[in-house]
Amino acid sequence: MTEREVRSLPMVALRGMTVMPEMVTHFDVSRERSIEAIEEAMQEEGQKIFLTAQKDIEVEEPTAEDLYQVGTIASIRQIIKLPRNLLRVLISGEERAVINTVEFETPYMRANVTVLPDTGEEALDASADQVSQEAMTRGLKEIYGEYAGRLPKYPKDMLKQVQEYTDLAKVVDWIAANVPLEQKDLQELLEETDLLKRYQLLAFKLVNEMQIMNIKEEIQTKVRERVDQNQREYILREQLKLIREELGEENTISDAEEFQAAADKLQASDEVKEKLQKEIGRFKSSLNSPAENGVIRTYIETMLEMPWDKATEDHKDIVYAKQVLEEDHYGLEQVKERVLEFLAVRALTRKGESPILCLVGPPGTGKTSIARSLARALKKPYVRISLGGVRDEAEIRGHRKTYVGAMPGRIAAGIRSAGVKNPLMLLDEIDKVSNDYKGDTFSALLEVLDSEQNYRFRDHYLEVPLDLSEVLFVTTANTLQTIPRPLLDRMEVIEVSSYT
Numbered sequence: 001m002t003e004r005e006v007r008s009l010p011m012v013a014l015r016g017m018t019v020m021p022e023m024v025t026h027f028d029v030s031r032e033r034s035i036e037a038i039e040e041a042m043q044e045e046g047q048k049i050f051l052t053a054q055k056d057i058e059v060e061e062p063t064a065e066d067l068y069q070v071g072t073i074a075s076i077r078q079i080i081k082l083p084r085n086l087l088r089v090l091i092s093g094e095e096r097a098v099i100n101t102v103e104f105e106t107p108y109m110r111a112n113v114t115v116l117p118d119t120g121e122e123a124l125d126a127s128a129d130q131v132s133q134e135a136m137t138r139g140l141k142e143i144y145g146e147y148a149g150r151l152p153k154y155p156k157d158m159l160k161q162v163q164e165y166t167d168l169a170k171v172v173d174w175i176a177a178n179v180p181l182e183q184k185d186l187q188e189l190l191e192e193t194d195l196l197k198r199y200q201l202l203a204f205k206l207v208n209e210m211q212i213m214n215i216k217e218e219i220q221t222k223v224r225e226r227v228d229q230n231q232r233e234y235i236l237r238e239q240l241k242l243i244r245e246e247l248g249e250e251n252t253i254s255d256a257e258e259f260q261a262a263a264d265k266l267q268a269s270d271e272v273k274e275k276l277q278k279e280i281g282r283f284k285s286s287l288n289s290p291a292e293n294g295v296i297r298t299y300i301e302t303m304l305e306m307p308w309d310k311a312t313e314d315h316k317d318i319v320y321a322k323q324v325l326e327e328d329h330y331g332l333e334q335v336k337e338r339v340l341e342f343l344a345v346r347a348l349t350r351k352g353e354s355p356i357l358c359l360v361g362p363p364g365t366g367k368t369s370i371a372r373s374l375a376r377a378l379k380k381p382y383v384r385i386s387l388g389g390v391r392d393e394a395e396i397r398g399h400r401k402t403y404v405g406a407m408p409g410r411i412a413a414g415i416r417s418a419g420v421k422n423p424l425m426l427l428d429e430i431d432k433v434s435n436d437y438k439g440d441t442f443s444a445l446l447e448v449l450d451s452e453q454n455y456r457f458r459d460h461y462l463e464v465p466l467d468l469s470e471v472l473f474v475t476t477a478n479t480l481q482t483i484p485r486p487l488l489d490r491m492e493v494i495e496v497s498s499y500t
């Protein structure tokens with residue numbers, strides 16, 4: 001048999017390491033059998049040793065099943081003895097070989113191995129001319145040069161050294177031995193004896209590694225930019241904080257944070273939340289304008305205090321309602337009977353379908369007290385709004401917040417003071433309302449009382465829809481003569497005559 005076919009060599013099992021042909025490297029050995037194998041190899045001709053990798057690095061005494069079958073025949077160049085019975089061995093990888101048998105009875109492991117030639121060389125010579133081989137060799141060198149050039153602190157002389165090789169097989173093995181690939185990738189390249197496949201496999205792994213580098217660089221660039229931006233923002237915020245402290249504006253930041261926390265907890269429609277977030281953003285950016293800042297602060301506080309989704313449950317006990325009316329009023333039997341009928345109808349109808357109750361009678365006949373008793377009977381918050389002498393539409397709809405001293409209209413303010421969206425709201429002396437050049441007050445009231453419109457009543461100050469469909473409206477009047485017909489058609493009139 002020739003030298004390339006079968007050999008019997010001392011063997012060392014490496015942990016976490018694969019040695020390739022054309023690789024010059026060193027490793028430390030501490031296991032007794034490995035030290036014996038190194039010393040035996042040094043006594044033999046050529047100082048050759050067979051190196052293979054363990055499948056599991058935790059195994060202390062490997063068997064044949066624990067070893068990869070393909071390894072590398074290497075020459076020992078140097079041995080250095082280290083403290084604690086360690087040997088540092090410098091080797092040079094030469095040829096691939098596969099294990100036939102392993103002798104474990106000797107003080108060291110000895111392997112009978114068969115040298116593995118490159119099976120693709122004959123096919124390469126038959127199918128490709130010298131120019132094609134040269135093109136493949138140069139292409140692989142270019143890929144290696146691009147890859148190695150992107151590695152930090154990679155020795156520049158290595159890029160020159162690879163240019164000395166012209167044989168494709170040696171170029172493939174040398175590059176594989178001198179780039180930082182993972183062990184599983186090196187083992188895969190070591191076990192591949194087909195030169196063409198090994199060439200393609202190495203080229204793919206190098207290109208894949210460069211793609212991974214590109215992705216990592218993109219991520220690192222984005223992270224670096226974000227960190228730089230965060231540091232810049234932090235420095236600017238700290239400077240701004242000191243400036244605000246000097247100007248006495250530090251409370252504004254804490255107020256904005258409190259507003260944001262309250263807005264996050266607010267139960268309201270998306271339209272309301274979106275408007276609130278926009279105003280909080282304006283509040284944060286209006287520090288240099290105290291007047292504007294104060295207007296926005298008042299608006300945000302008003303929006304947060306509105307009971308957008310808070311409601312009480314109606315008490316629909318007619319017997320209890322009759323008891324309350326009897327306790328609060330003597331006589332007025334017909335009026336109390338009509339009120340109880342109204343409550344009975346309301347209990348059986350859907351939200352917003354019951355008419356508005358209108359109590360009509362001379363002053364001092366108990367109209368307002370009946371409304372208050374009605375609220376107590378239903379266990380609802382009671383809100384009274386006096387309309388006597390109101391002639392400005394803005395009293396109902398509110399003033400736009402661009403005006404100095406703007407505030408919500410009386411309806412929205414009443415809802416706010418009640419703390420729920422379904423109180424009993426008494427519109428007192430509705431017959432005393434009048435119109436002038438500032439707007440049509442009765443038209444504004446019509447929108448408030450009309451069930452087809454009031455579920456999206458828009459107060460000029462709030463600038464978002466306000467649902468009034470669950471409010472129980474009760475009106476009082478001394479006469480029906482001054483109430484417009486469209487408004488009167490939406491009311492159930494109960495006459496409250498004077499006591500006799």
